[in-house]
Amino acid sequence: MTNYTLLPLLHSHLAWWGLKPFTSDADYFAWQRKQLSAGDLARLNVQAERKQEGGPWDEMTFYDLTAQPKILPVLYSQRYEYYCKIGSQVAAHLGDAESILDFGCGVGILSTFYATQFAEKQFVGIDRSPASITIAREKARELGLSNLRFECVDVESDNISGSFDLIVATHALMQAEHDPGIPSNNWQTFDRARDTKQQAEFERRTGIDVRLDRLNASLAQSGRMIVFEKTRQLARRVPFQRALAGRGLQMTAAPEPIRYRLVEEVTDDGPFYFVQKGRGIVFYWDELPEPDEGLPFDQIQLKTSSTASDMPLYENHWPSAQRVWEQLHDKRLIKETTCQEANRRQLHVEIGQAEEGVYLYCANTFDQRQLVLVEPAQAGMVESYYQEITNSSAGG
Numbered sequence: 001m002t003n004y005t006l007l008p009l010l011h012s013h014l015a016w017w018g019l020k021p022f023t024s025d026a027d028y029f030a031w032q033r034k035q036l037s038a039g040d041l042a043r044l045n046v047q048a049e050r051k052q053e054g055g056p057w058d059e060m061t062f063y064d065l066t067a068q069p070k071i072l073p074v075l076y077s078q079r080y081e082y083y084c085k086i087g088s089q090v091a092a093h094l095g096d097a098e099s100i101l102d103f104g105c106g107v108g109i110l111s112t113f114y115a116t117q118f119a120e121k122q123f124v125g126i127d128r129s130p131a132s133i134t135i136a137r138e139k140a141r142e143l144g145l146s147n148l149r150f151e152c153v154d155v156e157s158d159n160i161s162g163s164f165d166l167i168v169a170t171h172a173l174m175q176a177e178h179d180p181g182i183p184s185n186n187w188q189t190f191d192r193a194r195d196t197k198q199q200a201e202f203e204r205r206t207g208i209d210v211r212l213d214r215l216n217a218s219l220a221q222s223g224r225m226i227v228f229e230k231t232r233q234l235a236r237r238v239p240f241q242r243a244l245a246g247r248g249l250q251m252t253a254a255p256e257p258i259r260y261r262l263v264e265e266v267t268d269d270g271p272f273y274f275v276q277k278g279r280g281i282v283f284y285w286d287e288l289p290e291p292d293e294g295l296p297f298d299q300i301q302l303k304t305s306s307t308a309s310d311m312p313l314y315e316n317h318w319p320s321a322q323r324v325w326e327q328l329h330d331k332r333l334i335k336e337t338t339c340q341e342a343n344r345r346q347l348h349v350e351i352g353q354a355e356e357g358v359y360l361y362c363a364n365t366f367d368q369r370q371l372v373l374v375e376p377a378q379a380g381m382v383e384s385y386y387q388e389i390t391n392s393s394a395g396g
Helices: 003-016 025-035 038-053 056-066 072-091 109-117 130-142 196-206 208-217 234-245 299-305 321-327 376-395
Strands: 099-103 122-127 148-152 164-170 219-228 249-251 256-262 265-277 314-316 332-340 346-354 357-364 369-374
Touching (some): 025 072, 056 072, 056 130, 072 109, 072 164, 072 219, 072 256, 099 109, 099 208, 109 122, 109 130, 122 130, 130 148, 196 208, 208 234, 234 265, 314 321, 321 357, 321 369, 332 376, 346 376, 357 376, 369 376
Parallel strands (some): 122 148
Antiparallel strands (some): 219 265, 249 265, 256 265, 314 369, 332 346, 357 369
16 A cells, blocks of 8 residues: 555544544644643643653653543644654555554554554554553454554563564654754764764663663564654764664665644654664665755855845855855854853854855754855844854853
8 A cells, every 4th residue: 555545544544533633723722622621731731741851650641641532532633644644654664564563552543543454464552551552452442453452561661572573663762852862073063973872871861772672672583663753853863873773773765754744833753764673675874964955055146136135145044054154265254152061062153254245153063053144234133143142052
């Protein structure tokens, strides 16, 4: 099956679960207020905050609460497009796998979809939330799925029973979604040292060390994994890729970034990784920034297109800003600041004069780059911006 043919089936499946698609925040929250009481919403907000700030217990308590039949369809409707994107992508790549583990299956929304579409395959869904597993089992019974079972397993403390041709892990491996990752060697490069201690600390902080080890141990010889986490930022993507490669998992297809909406909010996520235990068709683990949307730099076009006195000649907030900054002609540094911040981020900001104009360049070791180029008469604009950045850094 292709993604295209799977989507209508997914829409029907999500409707069976009671999920509704929304494209307007106002419409979604109006519906939410009709479905849930003020008390329900207050409990959800409290548990969501604790989940963000706390550890595994707070996370499990949150998911136990969201598994309640009244809350489940309302809360998970926010992720409607996520389920469409992920569900169709995974289902299209199940291939010839006969035994499939859905790790971190939650209430089983996608597990039940996979088992419904592929009756000849055997599925197991595991999650550490008892309330989620209870709901998942009830739904599987309602759908009459004999090729799917659910187990309550916490891989932090328990091994996974069985061996699987394919393991699916989507938004389930990394606990700390706000962890900044591993910084580059310095603000001038995107390269990262191969520091085993630093790598091990990242894996420990994000929880992927034990989880990946347990999953890898449950993978059959030459078994495959489909992995999708919040690792779009290079500082997180590089150590995550190294964690996979360090366990003998090699890419069998190019990673695929994914874009979807959480109602109105657009999320650039992933990428999707297709990996296999042992050797096979191996793709290169790329540790460079992905192609970005920075404006191409054309000095001639720059001069002829600048008409508004309050607008920069050129502005780029993407990694490609570094390449443009390096190519400016006859640069003369006016002033610069480089500092080491508490979160291990090294920040550099400078103002200079080049043949193309007065510029402000900002870079840090978590891969952010910014270049603003203005006419000399607008130098006050970049001076104000320089002060804003340096003052913010000093205060942070």
